[in-house]
C-alpha cells in the first residue's frame with residue numbers, strides 16, 4: 001500500500017516527497033479510521049484526501065464550502081489525470097443525474113459537493129445506491145459557530161452520513177485549531193475515535209510583518225510599485241475602503257481588480273477569475289474573498305486593516321505562498337481599526353458569551369500588532385505550539401534594521417497643542433493649527449492666537465497627521481469612538497512633556513523587496529499564460545510558480561529530466577512537456593547553457609545537508625565535480641561566489657582531489673609566484689596589491705595552495 005501511495009504522488013502530482021504529516025494521514029484514512037487533520041493553509045491538505053480517494057474501492061465525497069471554486073478544484077485534478085467531477089446548484093437536474101450515473105459507472109473517483117446539496121431530499125435519493133467509502137469534509141471549521149466561517153448547512157452533514165447504507169470513513173480538514181472548534185468538529189461531525197493530526201503551524205516561506213503608525217496609502221502604493229507584476233491580495237475591512245484602495249491603485253496605473261459583497265454575483269465571479277487567471281495581478285477585497293482559493297502563486301497578502309482575530313489573520317495571510325516560494329504577509333496597523341472591529345462585533349454578535357469571546361480574540365490580534373518579540377513565535381504559540389525559538393529570522397521583528405529617529409520635540413509640540421485645544425478636536429484640525437493654517441474654522445475659533453499655532457510650519461499637514469497617527473499607535477495618544485474621533489492625551493505622553501522620556505520613530509532602511517526573477521522564469525510564465533488563455537484554465541493549474549522556478553534553475557532538456565522537476569507528473573508531462581522543453585532548450589542554446597544540469601546533484605546535496613550534515617565545502621566540491629561552474633554552484637546553494645571559492649581551496653588544503661591548475665590563469669601563474677616570493681606568503685593583501693588588478697584573490701589562493 002505504501003509504495004502505491006508514493007507512486008500516485010509521483011505519477012499524478014509530480015511530487016517526490018510528502019510534506020509533513022501527509023503520509024501518516026493518508027495511511028490513517030486507508031486504514032479506515034476517522035481522521036481529523038489540522039494543518040495551516042498551504043500545508044497540502046487536499047492531497048491527503050485525494051490520494052486515498054484513488055485507492056479506495058468506492059467513491060469519495062468531498063464536501064467543500066464554495067460552489068464557485070468547485071470547477072477550479074475539479075479542473076486541477078483533471079489536469080493531473082485524476083477523474084473527478086462536481087455537483088452543485090449551478091447544474092441542471094439532467095446534468096446532475098448524468099454525473100451521478102457516471103459516478104456509479106466508475107468514471108469518477110471523487111465527487112465534490114456543496115453542503116447545501118445535503119439538505120435536498122432529491123439529492124439523497126439520487127445517491128442512495130452509490131458506494132460512498134469516504135466523506136472528506138474540507139474547511140471543517142465551518143461546522144462550528146466558534147469558528148470564523150460558520151456555515152449552518154455544515155450541520156446537515158452528520159444526518160446525511162447517518163442515512164447512508166454503510167458508514168463511510170470520515171475525514172475532517174481545517175486550518176483552525178482553537179479548542180472550541182476542535183471539540184465541535186469531533187462532536188458535530190460525529191467522528192468516531194478519530195486519529196487527530198496537528199502538524200506545526202509554521203510556514204517558513206512566509207515573511208511576517210507588522211507595520212505600525214505609517215501612512216497606509218503611501219505604504220501600499222510604494223509596496224506595489226516596488227513589487228510590480230507580483231501577484232497579491234490586499235484585504236480591507238469594508239466595501240468602502242476596498243473601493244477607495246481599488247480606485248487609488250487603478251489611477252496610479254496598476255492593474256487591480258476588486259471583490260466584496262456589494263458587487264453582483266456575476267461581477268464577483270468575473271473579478272475572481274480575472275485574478276485566478278493572472279489577468280489582474282492584484283485583488284483588493286474584503287474577507288469575503290479567498291476561502292477555498294487554491295491559487296498557489298500569491299506573493300504577498302497585505303492587510304490594510306486589522307483583521308478580527310489571529311485565526312482569521314493567519315488563514316487570510318496564509319493564502320500567500322502556497323507553492324512554498326518566499327512570500328510576504330504584511331499587516332498595516334492603525335489604531336482606528338480597533339474601533340471598527342469593535343463596532344462590527346457589536347453589530348453582528350448578540351449572544352453575550354460569544355461577544356466576550358470575540359472581544360478576547362480581538363485583543364489577541366491587537367497584541368500581535370504590538371508585540372516587540374518575534375511575530376512567528378507569537379502566532380505559533382497562539383496555536384498552542386511549545387518551545388518555539390524566539391528568533392525566526394523571517395519576520396519584521398527579527399529582521400528589523402530600521403534606524404530610530406528622535407521625534408521628541410515634534411511629539412511635545414503636538415501634545416501641547418492638543419492640551420491647548422482642550423482635547424476636543426480630531427487629528428486634521430490639530431494638524432491645521434500646528435501648521436498655521438488660515439482655514440476658516442481655525443480662524444473662527446481664534447486658534448491662531450494659541451501659542452502652539454504655526455509651530456510646525458516646516459512640515460506638511462499630512463506629515464503632522466502621520467506623526468499623530470504614530471503617536472496613537474504607540475499609545476501616547478488615543479482616539480475616542482465614533483465617526484469623528486477626537487484625539488486625547490494618554491498618561492504616557494506626560495512623561496514626554498516633562499522631558500523624562502524620549503519618543504522615537506522607526507525609519508525603515510529599505511522596503512521589503514521580493515527577489516528578482518530570472519529571465520527564463522519570465523519566459524516560462526508567459527508561455528504558461530498563453531496556454532492558460534488557450535485552455536481557459538488558470539495559469540497555476542498548469543504549473544505552479546515553484547515548478548517554473550525549478551525549471552529555470554535546472555534547465556531540464558529532456559522528458560526524463562523534466563519529470564524530476566517538482567510538480568511535473570506523467571499527465572502534465574504528456575500535456576505540456578514538449579512546449580516547455582522547447583522553450584527551455586531555446587533559452588539554453590541562446591544563453592550557452594550547454595549542460596543539462598541534473599536535479600540529482602542538487603537533490604543529493606539537499607538530502608545530505610539534512611541527514612548527515614556533510615560539511616558545506618564538501619557539498620560544493622561534489623557539485624564542482626559534476627562540472628558546474630562555481631558561479632552556478634553559488635547561485636544554487638545561495639552562497640556568495642567567494643564562499644564557494646573558499647570551499648574549493650579548503651578542499652584542496654585538505655588534500656582532496658581538486659585540479660588547482662584549472663583555477664590558476666596560466667599567464668599569471670609565474671607572476672603570482674614571483675609576488676609571493678617578494679612580499680612573503682603570509683598575508684594576501686600585499687600580494688594582491690603587487691599584482692595587476694585582474695588577478696583575483698582566488699587565483700592567488702590557488703597558487704599558494706599549489707606550492708604550499
Ligand code: ADP
Pocket residue numbers: 015016017018019022039040041042043044045046047294296322323544566
Ligand atoms: P491546504 O488545503 O492545506 O491549504 P493545498 O492542498 O491547497 O493546501 O496545497 C497547497 C499547495 O501545496 C498546492 O499547490 C499543492 O499542490 C502543494 N503540495 C501539496 N502536497 C505537496 C507535496 N507533497 N510536495 C510539494 N507540494 C505539495
Ligand code: MG
Pocket residue numbers: 045046138
Ligand atoms: Mg484546502
